[in-house]
Amino acid sequence: MSVFDELESEVRSYCRSWPVVFDTAKGAKLSDVDGRTYLDFFAGAGALNYGHNPDALKGPLLEYLARDGITHGLDMYTVAKGDFLRTFEELVLRPRGLDYKVQFPGPTGANTVESALKLARKITGRKPVINFTNAFHGMTLGALSVTGNSMKRGGAGIPLVHATPMPYDNYFDGTMPDFLWFEKLLDDSGSGLDAPAAVIVETVQGEGGINPARAEWLRGLAELCRAHDILLIVDDVQMGVGRTGPFFSFEIAGIQPDIVCLSKSISGYGLPMALTLIKPEYDQWGPGEHNGTFRGHNPAFVTATAALRTFWADDALERATLAKGERVEAALTELAGSSQTVELTPKGRGLARGLSFSQPELAAKTCAAAFERGLLMETSGPSDEVMKIMPPLTITEGELDDGLAVVGEAIRAVTEGVSA
Structure with missing residues (x-):
């Protein structure tokens, strides 16, 4: 070694x-x-x-590579991308009654989080974002700003701004009502909290210590966001794609986030791939306003499509x-x-x-x-x-x-x- x-x-x-x-x-x-x-x-x-x-994913991948299928495609239209989008709509979105536009922001979880934060600020015209204690959202500067871990935040080397942490579910061991502090700050014009663009949350905090939020807490958060015109972003990078049982980890709460971040297992094969799911009315990007060289990794589209057909048809x-x-x-x-x-x-x-x-x-x-x-x-x-x-x-x-x-x-x- x-x-x-x-x-x-x-x-x-x-x-x-x-x-x-x-x-x-x-x-x-x-x-x-x-x-x-x-x-x-x-x-x-x-x-x-x-x-x-x-095997169910390796076969289609090897066949695709053997026929010289497109590997690198930026955001060009390709057969592999079209197959993935149709399959994702058919097997994931439609059965769950979800209506999202699909953005390919780049290949990692941090890419999808960065795109979600940027889009929320563009939509609302506001800068602040609410995150939660013990959250982890990635290692790039925007994602670090909404991450709780002090060691990881310290690696930024510059101040991490425009994010305010709030207590995650059960942070006070049940001794304080849900959202008491958050709601009080929102309602008090003297609190010093500027109107947030968005709230970003993991329904189960992985790196933060395997902390699951209760379904009623998630519903309460969604209702609070609606009442105050705040966008709700669910980071499902680690807990999505079936990790908690359902395809999306937020399904247990019956909520529909405004923006959803997916990566990690979405390709099914460990290939780099990420998605940002956006409610259609919030898809306000200009062409090329958020881009990346590797946002269209076609071998990942192939394995992702095979994974959906193999594991999510029932x-x-x-x-x-x-x-x-x-x-x-x-x-x-x-x-x-x-x-x-x-x-x-x-x-x-x-x-x-x-x-x-x-x-x-x-x-x-x-x-x-x-x-x-x-x-x-x-x-x-x-x-x-x-x-x-x-x-x-x-x-x-x-x-x-x-x-x-x-x-x-x-x-x-x-x-x-x-x-x-």
Whole structure:
């Protein structure tokens, strides 16, 4: 691994937790150059909801490349883009009664967040945006301005302005009514809060610690935005495309955001791709006003179309994800109940799950112990106190049980002998 130490920037991170050279991957497993296999409870930070190299997507991709299909297309009209748009409308938007224009803002989650913030400000003529405590929306300057993590914000090197954080659901552990502070500031002309252009929210905060917002909280937020003429942006980059069960994570609340940000698993194959979904009346861009060289990555259109046709023509994946999520929840609840030395708190929804450690440093130690036993997991939360479980949605029940058994072994190995 000397080439990485010698040539790659010190900014690298995941490889420090998993110091092996990976070579191949299939389904929910990866293999390193020494032939050791690892079970994946990470799924590319949510970019591999259908697992590694799914056959139903690989076939169409190889066929497309073999016939010299367009790879790089900017925003030109292509067969691959047309197929994706028709399929997305047929299998995702229409069945849910959603009416959105589709923007291809660039290939990453940060690209779609940046475009959403820019568009909201253009539509309303206002600058401020409301974000939430412990939010994460990306590493570019606009996305960082609405992100909560102080370490990531500090990397900007300049003041991050025009964003005001508000308490996320259950931030005060139920001791304060929902939106008491936010609504008071909006209604008080002396509060100093300028009228916001938009509110941006994750329905489940992934990097912030696997914090799920209640459906009633999300509905209350949508109603508050409507009452004050504020656009509602849902960042579904990590929690969309089935991670919480339904295709969109906001479906449980029955709301229709004004703008939706999608990336990560929308391509289905780990290929770079992002969408910004915009209610038609808000599609007020001028031609080229927001663009990017790689906003039309046609191989990603091909795999995204194949993913929609394979996994979203019916509700089988959604039902399976919810059932597996309940399986994980039960296992984590049992582990929490049996812990005698460390307080463990299960968190999450669907197959976005976590276990919060009362002694934060033990979460990373547990992930390290799991890696030693052949399981990939990461931490999240403001103090990295949450052990995060996000396997591919297509993981088998046997693989899921095997991974959960390793989680239990790792927790016991780390917490044994720890003082309560």
